[in-house]
Amino acid sequence: MWRIWRLFDPMRAMVAQAVFLLGLAVLIHLMLLGTNKYNWMDGAKKAPAATAIAPVPAEVTSLAQAK
Numbered sequence: 001m002w003r004i005w006r007l008f009d010p011m012r013a014m015v016a017q018a019v020f021l022l023g024l025a026v027l028i029h030l031m032l033l034g035t036n037k038y039n040w041m042d043g044a045k046k047a048p049a050a051t052a053i054a055p056v057p058a059e060v061t062s063l064a065q066a067k
Helices: 010-033 058-066
Strands: none
Touching: none
8 A cells, every 4th residue: 555655745635635525525515506396595486286276177167166
């Protein structure tokens, strides 16, 4: 193992590893912030209710008009 450190400078290797891991962490966090489910800053956006999109059945409209 000691021969590897004769090829690489230990301080430069640790700094390169720290920069890589920091960049990876930032990338993962930005990807999560871009999703709807895992965005902890804006909160999860709720899908529109199905009743607002679906047409009202004929029975309901006829009952409403009968009253």
